[in-house]
Amino acid sequence: xxxxxxxxxxxxxxxxxxxxxxxxLPLRSAAESVISLQIQGQRGPVAPNERVRSCVNGVCPVxxxxxxxxxxxxxxxxxSAPASSATPAIRPTELNNLYSYYGVDMQxxxxxxxxxxxxxxxxxxxxxxxxxxxxxxxxxxxxQRGWPNCSTNxxxxxxxxxxxxxxxxxxxxxxxxxxxxxRWGTDVVSMGDLRxxxxxxxxxDNTNSSQGVFGIGYPQEEATLDKYMNIPVLLKQTGLTQAVxxxxxxxxxxxxxxxxxxxxxxxxKYTGTLYTLPIVKTDxxxxxxxxxxxxxxxxxxxNASQISGEGINVLLDSGTTLTMLPPSIVxxxxxAIGAVExxxxxxxxxxxxxxxxxxxxxxxxxGAVINVPLAELVLDLGxxxxxxxxxxxxxxxxxxxxxxxDSDLVLGDTFLRSAxxxxxxxxxxxxxxxTNFNSTTTSIEAITPSGVPGTVLAPSLQHR
Ligand SMILES: *[C@@H]1O[C@H](CO)[C@@H](O)[C@H](O)[C@H]1NC(C)=O
Ligand SMILES: *[C@@H]1O[C@H](CO)[C@@H](O)[C@H](O)[C@H]1NC(C)=O
Ligand SMILES: *[C@@H]1O[C@H](CO)[C@@H](O)[C@H](O)[C@H]1NC(C)=O
Ligand SMILES: *[C@@H]1O[C@H](CO)[C@@H](O)[C@H](O)[C@H]1NC(C)=O
Ligand SMILES: *[C@@H]1O[C@H](CO)[C@@H](O)[C@H](O)[C@H]1NC(C)=O
Ligand SMILES: *[C@@H]1O[C@H](CO)[C@@H](O)[C@H](O)[C@H]1NC(C)=O
Numbered sequence: 001x002x003x004x005x006x007x008x009x010x011x012x013x014x015x016x017x018x019x020x021x022x023x024x025l026p027l028r029s030a031a032e033s034v035i036s037l038q039i040q041g042q043r044g045p046v047a048p049n050e051r052v053r054s055c056v057n058g059v060c061p062v063x064x065x066x067x068x069x070x071x072x073x074x075x076x077x078x079x080s081a082p083a084s085s086a087t088p089a090i091r092p093t094e095l096n097n098l099y100s101y102y103g104v105d106m107q108x109x110x111x112x113x114x115x116x117x118x119x120x121x122x123x124x125x126x127x128x129x130x131x132x133x134x135x136x137x138x139x140x141x142x143x144q145r146g147w148p149n150c151s152t153n154x155x156x157x158x159x160x161x162x163x164x165x166x167x168x169x170x171x172x173x174x175x176x177x178x179x180x181x182x183r184w185g186t187d188v189v190s191m192g193d194l195r196x197x198x199x200x201x202x203x204x205d206n207t208n209s210s211q212g213v214f215g216i217g218y219p220q221e222e223a224t225l226d227k228y229m230n231i232p233v234l235l236k237q238t239g240l241t242q243a244v245x246x247x248x249x250x251x252x253x254x255x256x257x258x259x260x261x262x263x264x265x266x267x268x269k270y271t272g273t274l275y276t277l278p279i280v281k282t283d284x285x286x287x288x289x290x291x292x293x294x295x296x297x298x299x300x301x302x303n304a305s306q307i308s309g310e311g312i313n314v315l316l317d318s319g320t321t322l323t324m325l326p327p328s329i330v331x332x333x334x335x336a337i338g339a340v341e342x343x344x345x346x347x348x349x350x351x352x353x354x355x356x357x358x359x360x361x362x363x364x365x366x367g368a369v370i371n372v373p374l375a376e377l378v379l380d381l382g383x384x385x386x387x388x389x390x391x392x393x394x395x396x397x398x399x400x401x402x403x404x405x406d407s408d409l410v411l412g413d414t415f416l417r418s419a420x421x422x423x424x425x426x427x428x429x430x431x432x433x434x435t436n437f438n439s440t441t442t443s444i445e446a447i448t449p450s451g452v453p454g455t456v457l458a459p460s461l462q463h464r
Contacts, residue, residue: 093191095119095250095258100321102250102258102413104214107190108201109160115153115212119260120319121248121289121423122410123215124222124230126189127170127180127202131156135208146178148210155212157203163187170202172223175320175408180207184224189231196238200228213319216246216260218425220286232425235262244425245447248318250417252437253376258417265452267443270420270433275368275458276451279428280313289316289423291430293411294364294460296329298336299371301358307333312409316421316430320412322347323377324405331404333361337374339400345381345389347399353378361402363415367459368432372418377401379414422452431455 095102096116103116108128115128129136129148136150137143148154157163166184173179182205189199204212219227235241241263249269250258259266265274280290293314296307308329325333333339337359339348353359359374378398381389389397401414422431426449445453456462 093194093260093262095260097250097253097256097258101211102318103211104191104260106214108155109157109187110162111160112188112190113155113159115155117153117212117214118319120213120215120317121217122315122317122319123172123213124217124219125170125172125202125215125224126200126213126231127172127182127204128153128155128212129204129207129209130154130182133204133207135206145208146210147208153211155201155203157185157187160187162197166200168224170223174209178207178209180204180209182206194240196231196234199231199234215319216423217289218287221288232262241447243447243449245423245452247420247422247447248416249420249435249439250318250413251435251439253379253417255438261444264444264446265422265431265454267445267454268439268441269436271436272434273368274420274422274431274433274452274455275365276429276431276455277365277368277458277461279430282313287425287428289430290314291316291365291432294366296325296333297362297364298333299358299360299362300336301360304362305336307336307361315408315410316416316423317410317412318416320410321401321414322410322412323402323415324408324410324412325402326406326409327404330402333402334400337361337400340392342389342391342397344387345397345399346385347379347381347401347403349381349389349391349397350374350378350400351391351393351395352380352398363411365432365458366461370415370419370432371434372415376418377414422447422455424452427451 093104095104101118104119105114105116107114117126117128129150131150131154133148133150133154135142135147136154137147143149164186166186168184170180170182170184180202182203184200184202186198187201189196189201215230216232219230219233222228222230229237232244232246236244243263245263247261247265247269248258249261249266259269277291279287280292282288282290290313292311294311295309297304298307310328312326314325334348337350339350342349353374355373355375357374360371361374361377363370363372377400379401381387381397381399391397401412418435420433420435424430424447429451431452447453
């Protein structure tokens with residue numbers, strides 16, 4: 001899911017740094033087939049659309065040009081049987097904290113073209129912006145509007161000798177109203193020193209999204225009629241991981257990088273127990289990263305008061321900057337934490353909390369409790385708007401990273417930074433623990449098709 005919910009949100013670019021190397025990884029067991037990427041932080045499609053052949057909102061797909069029907073066409077019937085020039089496993093991959101989203105540095109094509117794309121657990125397709133996109137920003141006003149700066153992070157397929165079109169169109173629109181219309185192709189893709197051949201990539205011919213997206217959700221949620229092996233599946237298919245599973249560590253809001261670990265779990269990145277929950281099937285029957293949240297409690301550092309007792313289904317979405325909960329939770333939570341509306345600010349404000357205040361919002365998932373420090377839940381309004389806001393009492397105001405929503409219930413980055421989350425797409429389970437912030441050590445184990453090592457069923461589910 002991709003949500004740019006903050007008006008005028010500035011996307012700050014930080015370079016991705018590979019924080020680990022093979023030699024430096026203290027491995028607990030046969031941690032082969034574990035790939036770790038570092039990420040940056042933001043958004044996903046509201047509802048994946050079918051491919052379109054006609055125009056959308058007055059925007060029409062780019063014609064295929066003079067290619068014949070048989071030329072340069074991938075044989076889809078044969079299935080995208082991937083070839084892989086697999087280098088050995090265990091590859092930490094870094095996520096760059098770009099403040100409103102988390103970005104992964106990828107290379108596409110031959111010779112490789114670098115692109116930083118947003119990591120999104122709420123969608124399932126990988127797409128990049130074409131260098132010919134008409135929305136490439138020409139002025140600083142265009143940048144303010146959120147249009148892409150195409151001097152970087154764009155892909156020119158004409159410069160890749162390995163690019164093939166599949167002759168299928170691609171169309172997605174996202175929660176923040178940005179959209180992409182383009183064409184499907186395949187090419188060589190690498191992340192760090194990991195390389196996959198014949199990866200499905202959608203070329204964003206026409207998009208007003210500020211960056212491409214690396215969707216790592218279920219193939220069932222792909223925006224195509226014929227489902228294909230997306231990157232998490234290809235990693236297993238080519239033997240680089242043992243299971244279609246990954247662990248997400250966004251880390252502290254002030255940390256420049258988080259990490260995604262494909263095929264593995266890092267026991268040094270969380271505290272306490274890693275509890276497992278079943279993924280809740282959504283109404284349409286397709287699996288998404290949805291779990292049941294039972295209660296929300298506010299702890300002011302001394303006393304805890306329950307805000308909500310209703311069970312709701314929430315999406316654990318790295319592609320959404322904020323957390324979106326029903327007004328029945330958000331309204332009492334705002335009054336408990338003293339949040340007030342501030343003129344012209346994009347979010348409700350609170351006095352900027354100190355890290356040691358002990359103030360936290362506690363999210364209970366069948367007895368697995370994630371404590372989100374208030375200091376991790378708020379955003380620096382100055383950093384996002386370029387303006388300073390003050391509370392009625394004169395304190396500096398910080399923006400509350402939880403907003404009311406009637407329809408989309410999402411635990412986004414403002415929640416996810418405080419949780420270590422293991423997504424097991426083979427067993428339809430999610431495991432959660434509290435983040436060990438700024439951890440500098442690793443203890444990695446491979447995830448196997450039978451499950452995530454070192455996890456325990458969530459307390460309330462144990463005796464059912
Ligand atoms: C198709 O080929 C003709 C002749 O080579 C060329 O003039 C035209 O621009 C091409 N059209 C596209 C869409 O590439
Ligand atoms: C795009 O980024 C480049 C390099 O950072 C910069 O020089 C250029 O001014 C930017 N373009 C716009 C329209 O802001
Ligand atoms: C992108 O286009 C859609 C549809 O026209 C529009 O609703 C949305 O506001 C646009 N977003 C940006 C950032 O230009
Ligand atoms: C492109 O298609 C050709 C011919 O089918 C095939 O040999 C090649 O491996 C494909 N390249 C990629 C990167 O998929
Ligand atoms: C983690 O590191 C960042 C950046 O160095 C620092 O600002 C932050 O306070 C640290 N967080 C914790 C919980 O120690
Ligand atoms: C917090 O709990 C203590 C001990 O039960 C009680 O004395 C105090 O009044 C409570 N404070 C608030 C603000 O509820």
